[in-house]
Amino acid sequence: MSVEYENYLRMNKFPHYWCPGCGNGVVLKAFIQAVDELGWKNNDIGMVTGIGCSSRASGYVDFNTMHTIHGRALAVATGIKMSNPSKHVVVFAGDGDASAIGGNHLIHACRRNIDITLIIINNWIYGMTGGQYSPTTPTGTIATTMPYGNADPDFDLASLTIGAGATFVARSSVADPIILKNYIKKALTHKGFSVIDAFSNCHIQWGRKNKFGDPVKLVEHIKSVTVSAAKAKKMSPEELKNLFVTGVLYEDKDKKEYTESYFDMVKRAQSQTKGGR
Amino acid sequence: MKRAVVANGNEMVVEGAIDAGCRFFAGYPITPSSEVAEGMARKLPKLGGVFLQMEDEIASIACAIGGSLGGEKTMTASSGPGISLKQEGVGLACIAEIPLVIINAMRGGPSTGLPTRIAQSDIMQARWGTHGDHPAVALCPGSVAECYTETIRAFNIAEELRTPVYVLSDAFLAHLSTKVELPGKEELKIANRLRPTVKPEEYYPYDTRFGDIPPLADYFSGYRFHVTGLNHDKTGFPNIDPVLQESEEERLINKVLKRQEAISTYENYKLEDAQIVVVAYGSNASGAKEAVDAARESGIKVGLFRPITVWPFPSIPFQEVAASAKQIIVTEVNLGQIVYEIERIMLGGRAVTEIRNGNLIFDTRHPRSSAELSTVLQANGTPIRPNQILSQIKEVA
Ligand SMILES: Cc1ncc(C[n+]2csc(CCOP(=O)(O)OP(=O)(O)O)c2C)c(N)n1
Ligand code: SF4
Ligand SMILES: [Mg+2]
Numbered sequence: 001m002s003v004e005y006e007n008y009l010r011m012n013k014f015p016h017y018w019c020p021g022c023g024n025g026v027v028l029k030a031f032i033q034a035v036d037e038l039g040w041k042n043n044d045i046g047m048v049t050g051i052g053c054s055s056r057a058s059g060y061v062d063f064n065t066m067h068t069i070h071g072r073a074l075a076v077a078t079g080i081k082m083s084n085p086s087k088h089v090v091v092f093a094g095d096g097d098a099s100a101i102g103g104n105h106l107i108h109a110c111r112r113n114i115d116i117t118l119i120i121i122n123n124w125i126y127g128m129t130g131g132q133y134s135p136t137t138p139t140g141t142i143a144t145t146m147p148y149g150n151a152d153p154d155f156d157l158a159s160l161t162i163g164a165g166a167t168f169v170a171r172s173s174v175a176d177p178i179i180l181k182n183y184i185k186k187a188l189t190h191k192g193f194s195v196i197d198a199f200s201n202c203h204i205q206w207g208r209k210n211k212f213g214d215p216v217k218l219v220e221h222i223k224s225v226t227v228s229a230a231k232a233k234k235m236s237p238e239e240l241k242n243l244f245v246t247g248v249l250y251e252d253k254d255k256k257e258y259t260e261s262y263f264d265m266v267k268r269a270q271s272q273t274k275g276g277r
Numbered sequence: 278m279k280r281a282v283v284a285n286g287n288e289m290v291v292e293g294a295i296d297a298g299c300r301f302f303a304g305y306p307i308t309p310s311s312e313v314a315e316g317m318a319r320k321l322p323k324l325g326g327v328f329l330q331m332e333d334e335i336a337s338i339a340c341a342i343g344g345s346l347g348g349e350k351t352m353t354a355s356s357g358p359g360i361s362l363k364q365e366g367v368g369l370a371c372i373a374e375i376p377l378v379i380i381n382a383m384r385g386g387p388s389t390g391l392p393t394r395i396a397q398s399d400i401m402q403a404r405w406g407t408h409g410d411h412p413a414v415a416l417c418p419g420s421v422a423e424c425y426t427e428t429i430r431a432f433n434i435a436e437e438l439r440t441p442v443y444v445l446s447d448a449f450l451a452h453l454s455t456k457v458e459l460p461g462k463e464e465l466k467i468a469n470r471l472r473p474t475v476k477p478e479e480y481y482p483y484d485t486r487f488g489d490i491p492p493l494a495d496y497f498s499g500y501r502f503h504v505t506g507l508n509h510d511k512t513g514f515p516n517i518d519p520v521l522q523e524s525e526e527e528r529l530i531n532k533v534l535k536r537q538e539a540i541s542t543y544e545n546y547k548l549e550d551a552q553i554v555v556v557a558y559g560s561n562a563s564g565a566k567e568a569v570d571a572a573r574e575s576g577i578k579v580g581l582f583r584p585i586t587v588w589p590f591p592s593i594p595f596q597e598v599a600a601s602a603k604q605i606i607v608t609e610v611n612l613g614q615i616v617y618e619i620e621r622i623m624l625g626g627r628a629v630t631e632i633r634n635g636n637l638i639f640d641t642r643h644p645r646s647s648a649e650l651s652t653v654l655q656a657n658g659t660p661i662r663p664n665q666i667l668s669q670i671k672e673v674a
Contacts, residue, residue: 010503013514043499048343051506059503059514064496066346067505068339069369075336079343079351080496082327083301087497105339108332262327269322 003036005029010062017056021215023174023200027121028057030177030198031090034185045088048077050102052094053128053202054121071101074109077116085259088188089115095122096134099155103135110164113192114258119184120157120195123202131205142209157197158249167192167252171244173199175223183248192257199226199244278461286424286450289457290380291316293428294352298467299378300326301349303340305333305359308392309448310382313354334359338366338379345375346504348495350432354380356448357390360399360406367441368407369506371529374483374493376435376470378428379443382451383559385658394658395449397559398611403443404588410526412533414540415443415588419562422457424450427585433468434540438532439490445587447610449560449660473500481511483525489532527632533589534631541591544583545598547573551580553604553670554648556595556619558584561610561661568666577674590618592628592640599623599646604673608653608666616652623650649673 009032018024035045045063049055051070058065064087068076073091081089098106098120109116125143126132133143135155143150158171168190170183180198187194201207201218212218229247232240284292290313294302302317304310314330321328327344331337334355341351355363360381370377383399385391399406403415414434418427424446431442473480473492482502484491491511494500503513508525510516533540544562547569548554557565562583572579582598584591599605599622607616622628625645631638653669655661 042501043497046496059505062501064501065503066343067503067507068342069365069506072335072339072366075331075339076343076346078329078331078336079301079303079340079345080347081343082329082340083344083347083349084497104332105336108336266322266325270325 003033005032008032008035008042008062009060013060016060018053019204021201021203022053023123023202024054024057024121026174026177027119027180027198027200028060030181031119031184032061033181034188037185038188040088045090046077046080047090047092048073048080049092050094050097051128052097052126054092054094054123055097057092071097072105073097074102074105074116074118078109078114081114081116081259082262085263090188091116091118093118093120094127095120095124095136095157096126099135099157099160106161107164110161110166110193110195112258113165113167113255115191115193117187117194118196120197121200122157122197123200123206125202125206127202127205131209137206141206143206156244158195161195162250165255166195166250167255168194168248169197169250170248171197171199171246173222173226173246174201175219176246186248190251192252192255278463280459280461281456282459283454283456284421285312285452285454286418286421286446287312287382287452288316289421289424290354290428290444290446291320293425294378294432295320295324296462296465297350297429297432298469299350299352299432300324301341301344301351302327302353303329303331303337303344303351304354305331305337307356307359309384309451310354310356310380312451313380313382334362335366338363341377342366342370342375345377346496348498350376350436352378352380354382356382357384357386357392358388360402364407368409368411370441371407371411372506372508373504374439375441376439377441378431378435379441380428381443381445383445383447385656391658393448395447395560395610395660396656396658397447397561397609398614398656399445400587400609400611400614403445410530412440412530413588414438414440414533415445415586417445417559417585417587418450419544419559419583419585421450421453421455422459423585425457425459429465429467433466436468436470437490438536439470439493440533445559447560453560477501482513483509483511485511485528489528489535523635531631534629537589537628540586541589542585543591543594544585546581546583548580548582548598550578552602553577553579553606553673554598554602555579555581555666555670556605556607556615557581557609558587558615561608564661564663565608565666567663568670571663571667572670572674577670579670579674587615592622593642595619595622596628596646599648600644602646602648605646605648605650606653606666606669606673607650608661610655610661612654612656613652620650623648
């Protein structure tokens with residue numbers, strides 16, 4: 001089961017831009033393994049990203065790739081998917097990219113249930129711009145724009161996307177790369193809008209300010225704040241209070257996928273002689 | 278064979294887009310442009326095309342950019358606040374060189390302003406609205422019929438130059454229903470973007486070996502490439518080399534400037550012996566024409582210069598007209614936008630034909646104008662009446 005990574009990577013773009021030990025590489029690797037296991041052809045995959053450390057992923061993979069503008073990757077991806085509905089479209093986004101500036105596009109991509117896979121590298125911080133707080137920065141922790149401890153409530157992106165209508169939502173982390181890969185694989189094959197909330201370590205911008213400057217320690221910390229869905233079942237709401245549940249958190253195979261709904265409407269339009277003058 | 282129809286400007290934009298080959302639209306409703314979206318929503322499904330009402334204008338332009346990379350001719354339409362929201366996307370399309378048509382049915386502003394009322398106040402926004410140095414092409418139809426022909430021309434320019442192109446109509450044209458005569462379909466010239474013919478491994482999305490407008494492959498067509506809003510090299514990957522970036526930034530702008538003689542169309546009306554030149558564009562030009570006709574009847578030697586392309590401004594043709602004029606009257610439905618360009622040209626500000634190694638290369642053929650400049654401006658939501666222009670003509674005659 002060894003993956004020929006060179007088949008998927010633009011080798012001349014290395015060494016990569018990320019800090020040593022950054023979780024972005026772990027998530028990207030899990031994604032490539034999933035693609036490899038599925039046997040998808042590079043030509044048939046589009047990867048769209050916004051702006052952020054995580055969004056640099058699109059530069060490293062030998063697919064049809066676009067590094068767009070901050071927050072707008074899902075909207076661009078929607079255009080790419082609608083013009084090529086038979087192709088695979090994947091979006092990598094940071095927590096800020098996906099849920100702050102791109103929050104509106106996120107909820108509407110979920111609502112449409114368009115067949116795109118969104119992989120959120122959720123490192124709880126604005127990594128690229130130097131450690132300002134994001135919607136997922138844990139309350140009480142330090143960020144450059146919350147130097148006295150984050151006063152904002154933090155977002156649970158799984159609940160958000162389930163509520164907005166995504167039909168496959170899973171959470172995992174860089175602490176469990178094989179499980180992460182398996183969830184990504186499921187998300188990629190799911191027909192509809194799928195979301196992976198991948199907790200990841202930014203030990204540089206979040207970690208250093210919060211006593212987790214060492215990547216290993218931060219990954220351990222991520223482990224300590226997550227609990228698998230199986231274990232969570234046996235726990236009380238009180239015990240679960242400060243924990244994030246991992247696992248496939250939601251799956252709906254019945255809700256109609258958007259490109260199908262759209263092109264069904266096209267058929268209806270074409271069979272009508274009236275209207276659409 | 279010529280075609281006669283009764284339609285308004287928005288409907289003619291839709292017809293033009295469809296006849297230009299547009300099969301992908303993404304937009305968000307806003308007065309007075311909404312009927313463009315509604316028209317596309319009726320037509321595109323029938324043609325198997327894609328119509329998307331996105332969650333906002335930012336998403337709309339982003340989606341249209343995605344659709345264009347996916348190989349379609351794409352369009353978005355909006356007005357006022359919506360056009361402001363699109364600006365970051367305009368810049369992305371400029372730097373990534375992605376063909377795209379943006380319809381702006383101009384309304385009064387700033388902010389929510391005068392939603393249902395006419396304005397021509399987005400002229401400078403169309404030139405400088407997005408941040409950074411960038412090319413700009415903006416067409417300004419002067420009639421309902423031109424809403425059709427200029428939309429087609431906008432697609433042709435977008436495709437040929439790999440750049441976003443604005444069509445600036447206005448609230449008046451958008452909703453003016455009138456009888457129009459359209460050119461026969463067989464007369465239409467339809468352009469398509471250059472696509473690569475090299476082997477995929479030899480393809481680069483910004484490869485100037487094929488000219489200053491490199492071929493653009495469709496996503497998933499076998500040519501795998503990278504696109505970014507960062508400054509990049511020919512491969513499409515980020516690059517901050519100052520020497521390369523100077524020439525790339527200049528190429529972006531020069532690809533428009535070098536073709537301005539073809540792009541920058543205009544109309545000269547009764548200008549042969551004119552000592553007074555009225556400058557007007559868009560729907561405001563029809564009132565200006567009436568004023569010119571009326572003044573001619575009382576023996577005043579006056580004519581109209583009407584830019585059809587406002588960016589790049591047809592400076593050289595205007596200079597030719599201005600050189601022999603004694604009076605120039607600029608009229609526009611705003612508090613002064615094109616008048617700044619006119620004044621610059623009159624004072625000897627020449628057309629820039631190219632930017633070379635940081636130097637603006639001016640067209641030196643034409644002298645400054647010694648004419649006097651006056652204006653008829655108005656931004657109260659109502660059209661400028663021919664009488665207002667006529668009295669200014671009489672005033673300076
Ligand atoms: C419109 C706009 N606003 C702000 C920025 C600056 N900016 C770049 S990346 C970023 C945040 C990135 O955080 P996140 O999405 O979590 O990605 P990460 O770097 O953590 O992977 C910001 C605010 C920008 N590029 N564009
Ligand atoms: S700043 Fe954080 S997210 Fe960005 S590369 Fe470094 S560790 Fe990774
Ligand atoms: Mg982040």
